[in-house]
Amino acid sequence: MEKSLVSIVTPCYNTGKYIHRLLDSVLKQTYPNIEMFVINDGSTDDSVEIVSSYIKRFQERGYSLSIITQPNSGQSVAIKEGMKLISGKYFVWPDSDDFYASYDVIE
Numbered sequence: 001m002e003k004s005l006v007s008i009v010t011p012c013y014n015t016g017k018y019i020h021r022l023l024d025s026v027l028k029q030t031y032p033n034i035e036m037f038v039i040n041d042g043s044t045d046d047s048v049e050i051v052s053s054y055i056k057r058f059q060e061r062g063y064s065l066s067i068i069t070q071p072n073s074g075q076s077v078a079i080k081e082g083m084k085l086i087s088g089k090y091f092v093w094p095d096s097d098d099f100y101a102s103y104d105v106i107e
Contacts (some may be wrong), residue, residue, distance in 0.1 A: 042072030
């Protein structure tokens, strides 16, 4: 039985030092059907490059990862924009400096 798609939307503003922890923790999840959208809210650091470097790893895992860049408009606007893109039955929105401490959190 195929498991329903889980959509993750993460607003991101200058969290290049931390976002790798979230992306790594998503890649380690046991749940098999995940799409993730990182909404870059006008970052001026290396956040976009870091997220972009994970796209292939997500694809290899069978997940999708997209990064969308917008002018700095705030976290709530970023989440709202991300919600327009999702197609999952379930929706979560961790911050870019969060991470999943367990491999079965989404499961």
